Amino acid sequence: MDADDEREIGRLEEGMWRSATRFDREWMRAALTPDFLELGRSGRTYDLAATLGAEAEPFTATLPLPGYRLSALAEDVVLAVYVSEVAAGGEVLRANRSSIWVRGTTGWRLRFHQGTPVA
Secondary structure (H helix, E strand, C coil): CCHHHHHHHHHHHHHCCCHHHHCCHHHHHHHEEEEEEEECCCCCEEEHHHHHCCCCCCCEECCCCCCCEEEEEECCEEEEEEEEEEEECCEEEEEEEEEEEEEECCEEEEEEEEEEECC
């Protein structure tokens, strides 16, 4: 993983926290793998279809992502971890986050994401 890869993964990860890209189904389809899986902060599980079908809800996330760091798991597999801070519905929700990004023929794509509430 070089500096260009780090920048690209960071751009994509932050795109998940911007309303303009998060609710753009084509952007999300290009950023997620067909077998995408999320274990949400809420305890719910989401696949690609559920993620693409989510209704747009206004939110504001803290960017850059607090505590963001990357670790290479294999040549084309990277783990991103950080804390999300999201303002929605009059409250701020914080969660520990982890994402597994894989590089394929179309570039970096998100395969797995998990959110765990911060105690």
